[in-house]
Amino acid sequence: MKDQSDPATTQGALADLRALLGDDHVLTGSDTDRFARDWTGKWRADPLAVVRPAGTAQVAQVVKIAARADLAIVPVGGNTGLVGGTANTGALMVSLERMTAIRDLRPQAGVMVVEAGVILADIHAAAEAHDLMFPLTFGARGSARVGGFLSTNAGGSNVVRYGPTRGLVLGLEVVLADGRILDLMSELRKDNSGLDLRDLFIGGEGTLGIITAAVLRLSPKPRHHAAALVAVRDLPASLALLRRLQAASDGAVEAFEYMPRSYMVELAKHRPDLRQPFALHDHAVMIDMGGLSRPLIETLEEALSDAMDAGEVLDAMIAQNDAQRQHIWDMREAAAEITFTRLPIVDNDVALPLDRVEAFIDDMHARLTAIDPDADTLIVSHLGDGNVHLTVYPTDDKQLETIREMVEDVTVTLGGSISAEHGIGLSKLTTMTRRKDPVALDVMRAIKTALDPDNRMNPGKVIPER
Amino acid sequence: MKDQSDPATTQGALADLRALLGDDHVLTGSDTDRFARDWTGKWRADPLAVVRPAGTAQVAQVVKIAARADLAIVPVGGNTGLVGGTANTGALMVSLERMTAIRDLRPQAGVMVVEAGVILADIHAAAEAHDLMFPLTFGARGSARVGGFLSTNAGGSNVVRYGPTRGLVLGLEVVLADGRILDLMSELRKDNSGLDLRDLFIGGEGTLGIITAAVLRLSPKPRHHAAALVAVRDLPASLALLRRLQAASDGAVEAFEYMPRSYMVELAKHRPDLRQPFALHDHAVMIDMGGLSRPLIETLEEALSDAMDAGEVLDAMIAQNDAQRQHIWDMREAAAEITFTRLPIVDNDVALPLDRVEAFIDDMHARLTAIDPDADTLIVSHLGDGNVHLTVYPTDDKQLETIREMVEDVTVTLGGSISAEHGIGLSKLTTMTRRKDPVALDVMRAIKTALDPDNRMNPGKVIPER
Numbered sequence: 001m002k003d004q005s006d007p008a009t010t011q012g013a014l015a016d017l018r019a020l021l022g023d024d025h026v027l028t029g030s031d032t033d034r035f036a037r038d039w040t041g042k043w044r045a046d047p048l049a050v051v052r053p054a055g056t057a058q059v060a061q062v063v064k065i066a067a068r069a070d071l072a073i074v075p076v077g078g079n080t081g082l083v084g085g086t087a088n089t090g091a092l093m094v095s096l097e098r099m100t101a102i103r104d105l106r107p108q109a110g111v112m113v114v115e116a117g118v119i120l121a122d123i124h125a126a127a128e129a130h131d132l133m134f135p136l137t138f139g140a141r142g143s144a145r146v147g148g149f150l151s152t153n154a155g156g157s158n159v160v161r162y163g164p165t166r167g168l169v170l171g172l173e174v175v176l177a178d179g180r181i182l183d184l185m186s187e188l189r190k191d192n193s194g195l196d197l198r199d200l201f202i203g204g205e206g207t208l209g210i211i212t213a214a215v216l217r218l219s220p221k222p223r224h225h226a227a228a229l230v231a232v233r234d235l236p237a238s239l240a241l242l243r244r245l246q247a248a249s250d251g252a253v254e255a256f257e258y259m260p261r262s263y264m265v266e267l268a269k270h271r272p273d274l275r276q277p278f279a280l281h282d283h284a285v286m287i288d289m290g291g292l293s294r295p296l297i298e299t300l301e302e303a304l305s306d307a308m309d310a311g312e313v314l315d316a317m318i319a320q321n322d323a324q325r326q327h328i329w330d331m332r333e334a335a336a337e338i339t340f341t342r343l344p345i346v347d348n349d350v351a352l353p354l355d356r357v358e359a360f361i362d363d364m365h366a367r368l369t370a371i372d373p374d375a376d377t378l379i380v381s382h383l384g385d386g387n388v389h390l391t392v393y394p395t396d397d398k399q400l401e402t403i404r405e406m407v408e409d410v411t412v413t414l415g416g417s418i419s420a421e422h423g424i425g426l427s428k429l430t431t432m433t434r435r436k437d438p439v440a441l442d443v444m445r446a447i448k449t450a451l452d453p454d455n456r457m458n459p460g461k462v463i464p465e466r
Numbered sequence: 467m468k469d470q471s472d473p474a475t476t477q478g479a480l481a482d483l484r485a486l487l488g489d490d491h492v493l494t495g496s497d498t499d500r501f502a503r504d505w506t507g508k509w510r511a512d513p514l515a516v517v518r519p520a521g522t523a524q525v526a527q528v529v530k531i532a533a534r535a536d537l538a539i540v541p542v543g544g545n546t547g548l549v550g551g552t553a554n555t556g557a558l559m560v561s562l563e564r565m566t567a568i569r570d571l572r573p574q575a576g577v578m579v580v581e582a583g584v585i586l587a588d589i590h591a592a593a594e595a596h597d598l599m600f601p602l603t604f605g606a607r608g609s610a611r612v613g614g615f616l617s618t619n620a621g622g623s624n625v626v627r628y629g630p631t632r633g634l635v636l637g638l639e640v641v642l643a644d645g646r647i648l649d650l651m652s653e654l655r656k657d658n659s660g661l662d663l664r665d666l667f668i669g670g671e672g673t674l675g676i677i678t679a680a681v682l683r684l685s686p687k688p689r690h691h692a693a694a695l696v697a698v699r700d701l702p703a704s705l706a707l708l709r710r711l712q713a714a715s716d717g718a719v720e721a722f723e724y725m726p727r728s729y730m731v732e733l734a735k736h737r738p739d740l741r742q743p744f745a746l747h748d749h750a751v752m753i754d755m756g757g758l759s760r761p762l763i764e765t766l767e768e769a770l771s772d773a774m775d776a777g778e779v780l781d782a783m784i785a786q787n788d789a790q791r792q793h794i795w796d797m798r799e800a801a802a803e804i805t806f807t808r809l810p811i812v813d814n815d816v817a818l819p820l821d822r823v824e825a826f827i828d829d830m831h832a833r834l835t836a837i838d839p840d841a842d843t844l845i846v847s848h849l850g851d852g853n854v855h856l857t858v859y860p861t862d863d864k865q866l867e868t869i870r871e872m873v874e875d876v877t878v879t880l881g882g883s884i885s886a887e888h889g890i891g892l893s894k895l896t897t898m899t900r901r902k903d904p905v906a907l908d909v910m911r912a913i914k915t916a917l918d919p920d921n922r923m924n925p926g927k928v929i930p931e932r
Contacts, residue, residue, distance in 0.1 A: 108705070188882065192888065
C-alpha cells in the first residue's frame, strides 16, 4: 500500500463507491466527524471517507474498489475502543453500522446469527426475549457493535464465569483483503475441520480482514441474582473469598470486581450521586452471582458470614432488590469515565496469574514511589481473571515513558500480559516490540503478509514493524 | 521438501541425531514398530527413524538437523489418534515420550505447566492431588499425551460442561519449522497481546510446528457425582431431558451420551461382562453430573421423575455408588473398541447444531437404505455437543465412497461439520476438499506456506493440495 494514492485514482474510487452505495453512504469532510474522534480524546482519525455498506456483498465490493485505488482500509464499529484501533490518516473507513440484522435466533440450538453492526445491548435484549443470554457485557454495551467487540476480543466483567469472548463465538464471516468472503459460519460446539482460522480474526483488530457476521453461542439466563459490595482485609482475603463463593455455589460467581481505596475515593469525588454504603476501606470487591435453579442470597450471606468470622471480610452490603444490585453495578461501571477525567495518564490493562496480583500492585507502587513520589494511581480490577486496570497520573509529562516501562517490567517479570482485554491498536505498539516474544512477533508478521500482502487492512496496528 | 533425500545426506543426518541424542534415542528398523502402527489398524507409518529428544532445546536441534537434510518431520505422542495423523513413509518421526515433566503446578493460580509427553491420566492424577481437575477426558487417557491431544484439539465426554480443549489451554511452547522456539507460555485468563497464535497450533495436527509444552487451566474437582443410565422416548425427549437437568442443576451435567439400540446391541455382543440394567430400548442416554457444593442425586431423581411423568423417560438406573457409576462409564467407553471390531467401515465424526441431530440420523438412515439396505450402523453421540459418531458397515467395499459422500451431504446440508473432534489427518483429506469452504482452504494454505515454506512439518495432512 502506498502512503498516498494519486488524486485522480482516489476520486475515481470515491465515484465507484458512490455508485455502489449511494451518495448518502459515502461520507466525507465534516460528515466523518463522529467516526474521527474516540471518546478517550487520545486518538483521532482523518479518513479519506467513511463508507457504510448495507451487507457483506457490498463490503466485499468496497474492499475491491479500495484495492484498485491502493487505499488503506480501517473498519469501525461503535468506536468505543480504548487503544486507537481506528485512528488513521487518509484511509477508507468502513462502518458496519447499517448491518444490524439478526439473521437467525434458534433457542433450541442456543445460537444467534448476527451481522457485524448489531449493538451489544440489542443482542442482550434479543436473547433475553427467549430466556437466554449472551454473557459478554461491559460499560459501553449500548454503543459497541459485534465487529468491534469481536475484533478486539473484548473482555468485561463476566469472563470469570463465561470465559473469554473467543469461547462465546461459534462462527464467523470475514471479508478478506482481496475482497473474497471467508465463510466460517459454523453453529457447532465442536468443529475440528482444519486449522482454526476464526480465532485469528477474533482479536485481529481488523488487520487480517473485516468481520461481517458471527454465530454467537447463547447460555441460559440466570433467574436469580445475589449481589454485594464487600470491604475485605486485603487482596489475599479477596481471593480466598472468591474461592469460598465458588465452592459454595458451584462457580455461580458472574462478576468479582476489585475496587480499592484509590478507586472509591475518585468515585466519591466524580459520582457523588452513587452513595457508598459503608465507610472507606483499603480494599473492596463487588460481587454478582447468578443461578438458574436456586436463589443465591443465602449462599452469599453464609459465605460472607464465614469470611467475616475468618477475618477476611470487614463489612458488607448485600443488595436487597434489583435497584440496589444496579447501584452496585453502576459504582463499578463508572470506571471508564472516571479514568479519563484528567490527562496525561499512563493507562494499563494488564493480566497477572491470580496468585501474583498482589505482588504486581506492591512492586509497582514501590517502584512508582521511586520515580514520581507524588503520582496518583487508580486501580480497578476484574480480579477473578487477574485483570488489573491500573492508571497512573504522573506529576510530569516527562515521566510518562519511564512509568510505562516500569509497569511493563513489573508485569512481565511476574509472568503477566501487557494487554489483557483492550487490545494493542496504536497505543501499545512499542510495548509489543519491547515485551512480546520476538519469535511470536515474526510469526504474526508472516501471517499478516500471507493474508494481506499489500498491508491494506488497518495498517500499522497491532503488529509492530521489525 | 524433496520426496527423497540422497542416502549420504540422510545417513549424515542420522549420525548427527545420534551424536545429539545418543544411540538409544534414534530408533530405526524394527525398533520403530510401536510407532508405526496405530490401533485402528487402518494406518501405518514407515519412518526413516524415530527420535526421542529429552527437552525442547533438543527438539529444536532435531528440527534443524532434519531441515539441513531436507527430511519430513512427523511428531508422535501416544499414537491414539483415529485419522492417520502420524502415517508417513520415510519421515523423521519425533516422539515426545521422554518429555514427561510437570514443570509447575500452582493450585492458587489454577495452572499446571506440562511438557508435551505427559500422559493425560498422569495430568488427572497430579491435579486431583490438589483437589483440582483437568476436565478433558476420553477412553485413551492412559496413553494419550499432551502434544497429541492438543495437536488434534481432542474432544471427549466433558465438553458439554467444560468446553472444548482450546479453552482449557492458557499457554503453549512450539518448535517451528525453522527450529526456532515460539514462547506463548501465558498463564493468563485474559491475554490480548496480538494475534492469537496458540489456537492455530492447537488442532494443527503438527503441520505448523511441534508442541513441546503447555500451560493447562485447572478447575475445582467436583465432590459429588450423580450418574444414571436412562431409556428415553426419542431424541427430542433426550434433548428435553438435558435442558431439564441443566436448569435444575445450574449446568452441572458433565456428560450426556446418547447410546441408541444399535450401540447397546453391539455392546451386549462384545462386552457381555458389562451387564445392562434394563431391557433394550430404542434410545438411551448416560448422564453424569458433578457438584462442588451439594449432592446431586436428589436433583437427578427429581428431574428423571418429572421427565417420566412427561413421557420423555421410559426407564432409568441411577448409580448408587462409585462402582455403579464406573460401570455406566465403562458401557460408554467401550465404544472405540467396539467400533473397530470389523472392517471395512465408514467411520464418521460429525457435529450438528443441537436442533438438527435427529434430522441427521433420520435422513442418513433413509438414504443409506437406498444405497445399501443391509448395511449395519452404529451410533454413539456426545449429544450435549451435537457430536455424533456414526459408523457404517457396508455389505460391499465398493459402497464405501458412496456412503462417505452421502453422510457428508446430509451433514453439510444441515449445517454440520465433517470433523467434530478427531481431526482430519489423512482420513478426511478428500472430504475437506469436497466440503470445506474453498476460501478457508486457501487461507489455511497461505498460513501453512508462511510458517512452513518447505512443507516439512507433517506434510500432506489436514490441508488438501489445491
